Amino acid sequence: MPTPDPSEVVTMLNRLTADLPAAQEQASQVAAQIAEATFEGTAADGRISATVTGLGVVTKVRIGELARRGMDNLTLGEAVTEAVRAGEAVGRKALRDRMAELAIGGRALSEYAPFGRD
Amino acid sequence: MTNEFDALRDLLDREGRAANPSAFRRMAEAATALHDQLTRELSQTVGGADPTGYVQATVRLDGGVESVYISPHALRQFDAAGLGRACVSALAAARQASSETLAERLGERFGIRPGEYTNADLARIDRLAVY
Numbered sequence: 030m031p032t033p034d035p036s037e038v039v040t041m042l043n044r045l046t047a048d049l050p051a052a053q054e055q056a057s058q059v060a061a062q063i064a065e066a067t068f069e070g071t072a073a074d075g076r077i078s079a080t081v082t083g084l085g086v087v088t089k090v091r092i093g094e095l096a097r098r099g100m101d102n103l104t105l106g107e108a109v110t111e112a113v114r115a116g117e118a119v120g121r122k123a124l125r126d127r128m129a130e131l132a133i134g135g136r137a138l139s140e141y142a143p144f145g146r147d
Numbered sequence: 148m149t150n151e152f153d154a155l156r157d158l159l160d161r162e163g164r165a166a167n168p169s170a171f172r173r174m175a176e177a178a179t180a181l182h183d184q185l186t187r188e189l190s191q192t193v194g195g196a197d198p199t200g201y202v203q204a205t206v207r208l209d210g211g212v213e214s215v216y217i218s219p220h221a222l223r224q225f226d227a228a229g230l231g232r233a234c235v236s237a238l239a240a241a242r243q244a245s246s247e248t249l250a251e252r253l254g255e256r257f258g259i260r261p262g263e264y265t266n267a268d269l270a271r272i273d274r275l276a277v278y
Contacts, residue, residue: 085210085242086239086242087212087234087235087238088235089231089235090230090231090232090234090235090238091227091231092227092228092230092231092234093227094226094227096227097222097226097227097230101222102217102218102219102221102222103216103217105217105222105230106214106215106216106217107214107215109215109217109234110212110213110214110215113212113215113238114211114212117211117212
């Protein structure tokens with residue numbers, strides 16, 4: 030591995046330092062937008078859905094009439110749980126994707142941090 | 148009162164300037180122990196119910212939904228829309244209980260109370276916990 034040119038390292042570090050305040054501001058904005066946004070998850074082939082905010086607050090659970098009549102109480106509860114978890118997962122993915130787009134020092138944040146994990 | 152959080156902070160304050168390997172090892176061990184205990188606490192669950200009590204939700208202290216129980220009576224009592232609203236209500240009650248329990252546990256077991264520690268304290272310990 031070639032030894033990096035010290036002047037290039039200094040330039041890169043200066044660029045990182047200069048970009049940090051703007052990146053912090055952008056990250057705060059993204060987090061606030063995601064917190065207010067709503068995400069939907071479904072279960073039981075779409076017969077049950079849950080709407081969840083980016084903060085994880087469940088604002089709506091929709092249970093189809095066919096699901097209510099056709100499922101037993103325990104299975105229905107499990108399906109509601111699954112729909113809520115799916116909604117939360119969509120919200121987490123949206124936050125990861127938006128954060129990964131942010132750039133510091135001319136490189137996407139995803140190049141510095143493991144945004145792929147759940 | 149001494150607790151894990153205060154002990155770790157004292158250790159950081161006392162040994163932070165020394166920068167010797169054994170001090171760093173003790174700090175890492177203290178941070179790991181704190182992290183493990185926090186993880187155990189956050190995996191505990193609490194419950195909540197809708198006003199009728201026919202629909203119940205269980206959530207972990209980290210806010211994740213563990214389960215939703217719909218009683219046979221709820222299935223008979225509510226139409227589809229009402230059942231959905233009862234689920235939302237039970238989940239909200241469980242999350243409220245989760246927030247309150249978490250605040251209580253952090254205060255009782257870790258000595259962490261809102262406003263008592265600065266973000267810098269928390270960030271410093273968080274960095275240690277990662278390594």
